[in-house]
Amino acid sequence: MSQTVELDEFRFECGESIPELELTYETYGEFDGENAVLVCHALTGSHHVARKGRGEENTSGQARAWWDTVVGPGKPIDTTEYFVVCANVPGSCYGSSGPASEHPETGDPYGTDFPAVTVADWTRAQRRLLDHLGIETLHAVVGGSVGGMNALEWAKRYPDHASRVACVAGAARLDPQCLALDAIARRAITSDPDWQGGDYYDSEEGPRNGLALARQLGHVMYLSKDSMEAKFGRRVAGRDGERDTFPADPAAAFFPYRDVESYLDYQAERFVERFDANSYLYLTRAMDDYDLAAGHASDEAALAAFNGEALCLSYTGDWHFTVEQSETVAEAFRASDSPVAHHVVESDHGHDAFLVEPGKLAAPLRDFLAKGVRGTAVRDTAGNYESESDFAPVHASLFGGG
Template identity: 45%
Template sequence: MSEYVDQTAPGGSVGQVEKRFFTFAAPPHPLAVESGLSLGPVTLAYETYGELAPQKDNAVLVAHALTGDSHAAGYYDATDPKPGWWDIMIGPGKAIDTRKYFVVCSNVLGGCMGSTGPGSINPATDTPYGLEFPVVTIGDMVTAQKALVDHLGIDRLLAVVGGSMGGMQVLEWSVRYPDMVRGAVSLASTTKHSALAIAFNEVARQAIMADPNWRGGDYSRYPEKPDMGLAVARMIGHITYLSDEAMRAKFDRRLQDRCDISFNFEADFQVESYLRHQGKKFVDRFDANSFLYVTKAADYFNLEKAHGNGSAVAAFSRAKCAYLVVSFTSDWLYPTYQSRAMVQAMKKNGLDVSFVEITADWGHDAFLLPNPRLEAILSRFLARLLDAARLDSGEKD
């Protein structure tokens, strides 16, 4: 079996990468979305790492979480302060080994990192879509990703891998296009949002829409953007991504740059300062309307309803792939019971399922942090899939 090595990637990095763009669904053949509307042309920003094998059997699609993007690994130039968001997992010798796998990651439909979204130009008006952009679903995002995969000449994905909202895309891929997926890796995810998860998203959306600079979603023509509302939305999200243990270890009740409380509304505590900092950073890179759209897509996601008439067992009866499902003990946004429920439904269909609950103190975001156990589990699962693919094709080591 041959391996495909990025010779320019020192120290386990994929090295310098390039964001690319794929445009499709131009009139008169627009993309029909689940709301009943249509959209086109559609552009997806994407990146690839590693090399596609001649037999095209080593492609791994990585799906990003809520506010992620296509930049999953490597760096654009030497001035980048940090690499892609999952650089710990993607690269030569890492869990998703780019010497073996051809890795693809795209920004979701409705996003704001190069893919078509509410901030994109509406060709009908020559102005940004704003709220004229159709509400999209996780299914719509996956349909767009399939167009990209087809464009890349890949008939079957070795695996689709993702955490959180990325995990929703993984599950959708596995039942929407069962013949195209050999393996599916769902990390810290769910088949449908709980009322608690929807509630946090709704409070975040209301923070944006209550900002007077939001202007009913039509803020692109004005210099003032709904930055305060978006910052508060991000602060709310960050609380859900951490855990009580993480908060206590990282901040506890420690004060920020002072010896005593101020008796005013400054950021007395380190946790207050941290949340304000995260909110301020977020408005520099994300679009408020995109935040509304992607959170709504996550809230609308219901695999059982979409593919099983309300039954998870019926939904997974469509699947043909092997699954790896991973949850984390301190994740209270998508707790382990939700992963166990999907695993049970998978097993009732006789599917090849591996399930692991990993002890971690850092809450929902644990899948984004270094974790030797997760890295080893993912590495072995992908290697097993590749061995099976090569065995099926008759290739010998």
């Protein structure tokens, strides 16, 4: 069941502060003093990482537990062995302080008066929550997508506080193409007349069209060409399935309404019912701004103080956070003398693979949590570590190898 803690004044990296920080979180399993695992959610995820039982009520506002295939009894992050904590990050809209929260001085939602948030702010807020829970050190921090950036920030900011860090489908920073697409997504929201400068909370609709367009663009980023071809091709959807999320196109009656359009419209309709447009602006800005090397001469220097082991896990079909970007992170860990494995998974599912193909993630993540980089199922692109079974480096050709 979701819980919310009220913490004292929180000062954000931007220099602004709020008098009270609310963090909504869930825990799973029993804490024995040494078995805590922090799970960091992706961009529009929440603290509701897994179900605790059949038929339980979902109080997070999210459609479903986003990593229920990975977290739970007998699963890769086994809650019979580990005490799992997952917190909704500041700036989001699933219970933690964010733009939709009440401004204590006005009684109205903050809107765009809420302070700008960063991934470092998320990490500092999580540290405050763990202090509240009486957890001094973590067995591991695990995060996917921008949650992987969050996990890397733990290795950088609190190098002695986690024994293991797993960055799944993540990167040290976004590339210019993804920055550009995120900028277009934000512009879709802010150019919607119903955005009203962020003060739309008293209106009936809010910037639904703008948020829907932003989400559709995001979905295209999360899929690969191969997965889109297999899932949709150029197939035509029935006219009965046509959505009316956006204003009618006068020419649409002549041209076919395709499966891929139907999918995007359906996803957009679902998303605008559960997510706040201002939060989408804030969270994408935080992701875009993140740079592992910030404040240091290099990624290697940023990770120099980390004393644990690291896993970088990437997917061949992911063009949002690429295999090459994960290798860059792994090289930084290697250069700083941290035991690290970069495990590459063959997949044509794109960025969404870490959510939709849990079977390919299960073994390496389970073994990394249990045994570190020498886990039986953990493979490394550089071939630096001999696992307990026969070892074979993977995908060396991606990096100029044989």
